Amino acid sequence: xxxxxxxxxxxxxxxxxxxxxxxxxxxxxxxxxxxxxxxxxxxxxxxxxxxxxxxxxxxxxxxxxxxxxxxxxxxxxxxxxxxxxxxxxxxxxxxxxxxxxxxxxxxxxxxxxxxxxxxxxxxxxxxxxxxxxxxxxxxxxxxxxxxxxxxxxxxxxxxxxxxxxxxxxxxxxxxxxxxxxxxxxxxxxxxxxxxxxxxxxxxxxxxxxxxxxxxxxxxxxxxxxxxxxxxxxxxxxxxxxxxxxxxxxxxxxxxxxxxxxxxxxxxxxxxxxxxxxxxxxxxxxxxxxxxxxxxxxxxxxxxxxxxxxxxxxxxxxxxxxxxxxxxxx
Amino acid sequence: xxxxxxxxxxxxxxxxxxxxxxxxxxxxxxxxxxxxxxxxxxxxxxxxxxxxxxxxxxxxxxxxxxxxxxxxxxxxxxxxx
Numbered sequence: 310x311x312x313x314x315x316x317x318x319x320x321x322x323x324x325x326x327x328x329x330x331x332x333x334x335x336x337x338x339x340x341x342x343x344x345x346x347x348x349x350x351x352x353x354x355x356x357x358x359x360x361x362x363x364x365x366x367x368x369x370x371x372x373x374x375x376x377x378x379x380x381x382x383x384x385x386x387x388x389x390x391x392x393x394x395x396x397x398x399x400x401x402x403x404x405x406x407x408x409x410x411x412x413x414x415x416x417x418x419x420x421x422x423x424x425x426x427x428x429x430x431x432x433x434x435x436x437x438x439x440x441x442x443x444x445x446x447x448x449x450x451x452x453x454x455x456x457x458x459x460x461x462x463x464x465x466x467x468x469x470x471x472x473x474x475x476x477x478x479x480x481x482x483x484x485x486x487x488x489x490x491x492x493x494x495x496x497x498x499x500x501x502x503x504x505x506x507x508x509x510x511x512x513x514x515x516x517x518x519x520x521x522x523x524x525x526x527x528x529x530x531x532x533x534x535x536x537x538x539x540x541x542x543x544x545x546x547x548x549x550x551x552x553x554x555x556x557x558x559x560x561x562x563x564x565x566x567x568x569x570x571x572x573x574x575x576x577x578x579x580x581x582x583x584x585x586x587x588x589x590x591x592x593x594x595x596x597x598x599x600x601x602x603x604x605x606x607x608x609x610x611x612x613x614x615x616x617x618x619x620x621x622x623x624x625x626x627x628x629x630x631x632x633x634x635x636x637x638x
Numbered sequence: 639x640x641x642x643x644x645x646x647x648x649x650x651x652x653x654x655x656x657x658x659x660x661x662x663x664x665x666x667x668x669x670x671x672x673x674x675x676x677x678x679x680x681x682x683x684x685x686x687x688x689x690x691x692x693x694x695x696x697x698x699x700x701x702x703x704x705x706x707x708x709x710x711x712x713x714x715x716x717x718x719x
Contacts, residue, residue, distance in 0.1 A: 336670055397709075403705075
């Protein structure tokens with residue numbers, strides 16, 4: 310993966326997680342403390358180094374809140390921040406980075422720097438206000454200890470796990486994400502058909518969710534009628550009905566679902582596969598999505614658009630991955 | 639303001655660096671509260687002009703800052719309501 314792509318994907322996933330954290334606090338501007346929380350649940354080596362120091366999302370959130378409250382007290386103000394609620398990022402709008410957070414992320418991919426999450430974390434612990442140093446202190450560690458750990462940390466990559474075999478004539482995309490919950494909880498969530506509308510954006514409702522999840526079982530459902538922010542979805546009638554099939558289930562770490570359109574004659578179903586692995590402080594999750602390419606002239610026309618397709622696959626994978634991560638926060 | 643609080647503020651000017659950072663946190667708190675109050679005002683049927691007057695800014699400034707940030711479920715009033 311080249312640096313530009315890695316830097317773009319890193320900043321995308323950190324932005325989302327940080328703004329989600331800001332959204333629980335009723336804020337629309339994500340600052341460096343939210344960026345720190347985003348790094349704690351990051352799937353790359355930066356997140357791994359933080360979690361190996363015993364920092365998880367709950368303790369990190371608490372440290373950030375305590376730091377903010379203590380600062381108000383030091384000003385002689387008897388007030389505390391409103392209690393945090395649930396993440397509302399996906400239902401609301403108007404989010405942005407503060408200037409210093411945006412500059413910091415840009416700096417991490419400047420000349421001579423790698424642009425990955427580790428580079429962002431290195432910039433963050435060196436930020437001049439001292440806020441992050443104080444938060445690390447509340448978490449019982451120091452910048453030096455963290456950098457030292459980061460130098461040794463390796464990404465909890467799932468390279469050792471077998472990837473689904475590449476099938477000719479299929480478009481495939483894969484991403485990894487970190488979920489801050491034990492493997493068995495993530496497994497129970499991903500194998501429960503009733504939870505599919507949570508993580509698959511193209512499914513709105515699903516019937517007969519009480520059916521036992523066995524390979525070959527098919528569920529019927531509908532596409533979503535409204536977006537998370539409440540706006541109605543415009544959709545052609547033949548794309549309204551959806552079908553979901555459980556393709557494979559290998560306890561405790563592999564599951565594959567297929568999503569189709571029963572009312573479309575030449576419908577192309579999309580296969581979504583999950584592979585789970587234990588990681589420090591949670592579960593590393595790999596998500597793959599694939600579908601068969603068009604045959605004949607349509608395939609030829611589509612060929613020059615492959616990079617665009619790849620990007621679109623990444624977007625949908627990213628949506629699924631972040632929805633799952635959000636559920637466990 | 640009551641005297642003990644003033645004392646606390648005064649005492650803390652001994653460490654201006656910590657004090658300045660604390661003020662930054664206070665701004666974050668003010669932003670959080672401002673958004674909440676604006677949302678509550680819109681829900682209660684106040685216009686952007688009334689909100690802006692209360693905040694002491696122009697209607698345009700209030701609208702620019704908050705129109706995208708507020709809960710999309712709130713139906714915002716038109717200008718000439």
